[in-house]
Amino acid sequence: AYQAETGKELWTLASPDPRNLAASSDVVSLIQGRPKRGEPAEAVAVDLYSGDPLWKSEYAWLPKVTRTVMHRDRLAYEVSSMTDHDKGNALHLVNARTGEAAWSKSFPPGMNHRRQARAMFVDDQLWILHGAKTNTGGDREDMVRVPTRVSALDPATGETKVTHKAGMAHCFPPVATPNYIFAGELDLTDLKTGEVKANRITKANC
Numbered sequence: 001a002y003q004a005e006t007g008k009e010l011w012t013l014a015s016p017d018p019r020n021l022a023a024s025s026d027v028v029s030l031i032q033g034r035p036k037r038g039e040p041a042e043a044v045a046v047d048l049y050s051g052d053p054l055w056k057s058e059y060a061w062l063p064k065v066t067r068t069v070m071h072r073d074r075l076a077y078e079v080s081s082m083t084d085h086d087k088g089n090a091l092h093l094v095n096a097r098t099g100e101a102a103w104s105k106s107f108p109p110g111m112n113h114r115r116q117a118r119a120m121f122v123d124d125q126l127w128i129l130h131g132a133k134t135n136t137g138g139d140r141e142d143m144v145r146v147p148t149r150v151s152a153l154d155p156a157t158g159e160t161k162v163t164h165k166a167g168m169a170h171c172f173p174p175v176a177t178p179n180y181i182f183a184g185e186l187d188l189t190d191l192k193t194g195e196v197k198a199n200r201i202t203k204a205n206c
Helices: none
Strands: 017-024 027-031 042-048 053-057 067-071 075-078 090-094 102-108 121-122 124-135 144-153 159-164 180-184 185-190 196-198
Touching: 017 067, 027 067, 067 121, 124 180, 144 180, 159 185
Parallel strands: none
Antiparallel strands: 017 027, 027 042, 042 053, 067 075, 075 090, 090 102, 121 124, 124 144, 144 159, 180 185, 185 196
């Protein structure tokens, strides 16, 4: 790690195959380990300024993680199927400073293809895009279409605080701004009013 203003090296961390780096406040987290060589996948967190170790854990779901997001003292691990199916998509939240597991939630991402369980932090809330279709792993006639929605969860407990309508995404994941969630082709859900605005002249790219 380097000091941004001066370029001075602050600390170095030797890590086997480091990936999924995330940082917020005074914590840096990453995943390390080479399972193909028989090494376990480990979640590691260190102090941002000193590099001193804070915690290390081998969560059972860690090898399936596709992306990590950190916001304040919450660290979200995304497990995404990256397929058309609803199974295999989940969020796992832990305390960024201690590594203590807080909650997990499996849900069908509100997407048609390459589905991703995205964690979108906006201020004190964690938003997810969910719905679209469920029961996709078997025969096509068993698939069930459900409304696509965005919901704000309490980052500490996973409790749903509010739910709004949203557009169904295709191959692309949703994007959150302080005011809107972008999904569909192209639908913008107002996070304060729940109103959905459609910009049909713009199409999100797969």
